Amino acid sequence: MSDLFLGFYLGVFSIILLFNLLWYLYNKEKAYLYYFFLHLSLVIFALSIYKILVFPTALCIVPVILFTFLFTKEFLNLDKYYKNITKRFLYSGFIFSAILFFLFITGNQNIIKYTPFSFLILAIVLLAYSVYKKGFELAKYFVIAWGVNYIIILLTDINRIFGIDILHFEYLSQVGNILEAVILSFALFAKTKIFQKERNEKEKMLIHQSRLASMGEMLANISHQWRQPLNRVASFIMNMQMHIMDNYKNEKYLFEKLEESQNQLEYMSNTIDDFTNFYKKDKQKEYFLVSNAINNAITIISPTLKSNKIELILDIKKDFELNTYPKELAQVLLNLLQNSKDAIFLNNIENAKIEIIVDKKELIVRDNAEGINENILNKIFEPYFTTKERYKGTGLGLYMSKMILEKNMYATIKATNINNGVEFRINFQ
Numbered sequence: 001m002s003d004l005f006l007g008f009y010l011g012v013f014s015i016i017l018l019f020n021l022l023w024y025l026y027n028k029e030k031a032y033l034y035y036f037f038l039h040l041s042l043v044i045f046a047l048s049i050y051k052i053l054v055f056p057t058a059l060c061i062v063p064v065i066l067f068t069f070l071f072t073k074e075f076l077n078l079d080k081y082y083k084n085i086t087k088r089f090l091y092s093g094f095i096f097s098a099i100l101f102f103l104f105i106t107g108n109q110n111i112i113k114y115t116p117f118s119f120l121i122l123a124i125v126l127l128a129y130s131v132y133k134k135g136f137e138l139a140k141y142f143v144i145a146w147g148v149n150y151i152i153i154l155l156t157d158i159n160r161i162f163g164i165d166i167l168h169f170e171y172l173s174q175v176g177n178i179l180e181a182v183i184l185s186f187a188l189f190a191k192t193k194i195f196q197k198e199r200n201e202k203e204k205m206l207i208h209q210s211r212l213a214s215m216g217e218m219l220a221n222i223s224h225q226w227r228q229p230l231n232r233v234a235s236f237i238m239n240m241q242m243h244i245m246d247n248y249k250n251e252k253y254l255f256e257k258l259e260e261s262q263n264q265l266e267y268m269s270n271t272i273d274d275f276t277n278f279y280k281k282d283k284q285k286e287y288f289l290v291s292n293a294i295n296n297a298i299t300i301i302s303p304t305l306k307s308n309k310i311e312l313i314l315d316i317k318k319d320f321e322l323n324t325y326p327k328e329l330a331q332v333l334l335n336l337l338q339n340s341k342d343a344i345f346l347n348n349i350e351n352a353k354i355e356i357i358v359d360k361k362e363l364i365v366r367d368n369a370e371g372i373n374e375n376i377l378n379k380i381f382e383p384y385f386t387t388k389e390r391y392k393g394t395g396l397g398l399y400m401s402k403m404i405l406e407k408n409m410y411a412t413i414k415a416t417n418i419n420n421g422v423e424f425r426i427n428f429q
Contacts, residue, residue, distance in 0.1 A: 016181045031074035038067035058109045062101045069093025076131045118154035141187035145180040152176035234265050288326045291319045297333040310352040317359035324409045332401040336365045343369035363426040371417040
């Protein structure tokens, strides 16, 4: 290796190694650590080939293979996209590395010399492409970087096994290593930024869910405090009814009013139960009809809508079943209905109405509250964005609804202005 290229090669990899090591120390992500040791092994391998460093060349391949498997598993999130094969994938890497080490210590380096490593790289590239097709965008950089590596290693295999030098370029492997390292180091940095964003979103969602759980506990306490007084009042009313029946058989007015009072007490008792059950956190997924979750949300908000003279129309064209958290879906719907109610009240809408439509894996909520300004329509799902007056809105309702739908239900939500209002469409897979 010439002094000029050696200086360039070591300079580039010194920066890359330092970059990955520092980022590992900063955020403790294993991918950086594995990538650091992978390229450290590659540098030692290159230096041993050109006799700059006295180290068995064949032995250098063992850590390269081992850390390639470990880094691939971490970078491609195999635990998420291919959970069933993750252990087998890692076992394959350990076994392959162990076989190479065994061949080295038993003096069978010739077998290593004729091993086509390009097949291994091709399998990893195909796996990365499969992960990319499953929706992990950053996997395309892995495909590009290791695709270049595959071509170079394939040419190296042909030269090593068959003695055919196609490109006649002495530093082909080292140039390939540099390209792959630069591409994936930046991709790894981008992946960390995405994960940090997702972590922040998850923390916000946990805070939101914690608040709902606290509200459920608070309502349960209120329910406990209310239950005894309500029962005592109901007992008083029952005694009065019996007294009237025994002594004032012709007294209809008082008897009717006591009946109404009894019904109101039952309504109050049922209402506090509805609120308490609604805000209890779902512990596990379950199968349920979308219409059931809708009815739970309507039960909570319908008195408010009636008091504001807002007509609620429920149109179930074709009900469907989901396997997720029913109370979370009810919470999303409650947020949408609450926003529509607030917009109707703010704009003084006459003949106000909100319509809920269920049809073929789609849930639609629309109102006639004059819609949303087109300049801010694409911002309404952003965190802390609100059109309400200060202290009257947190800007988290629609944001959390979007997060719940996307993360827990693999659904999408979109807002569109219609003739005289806004329409929210939720599509389930």
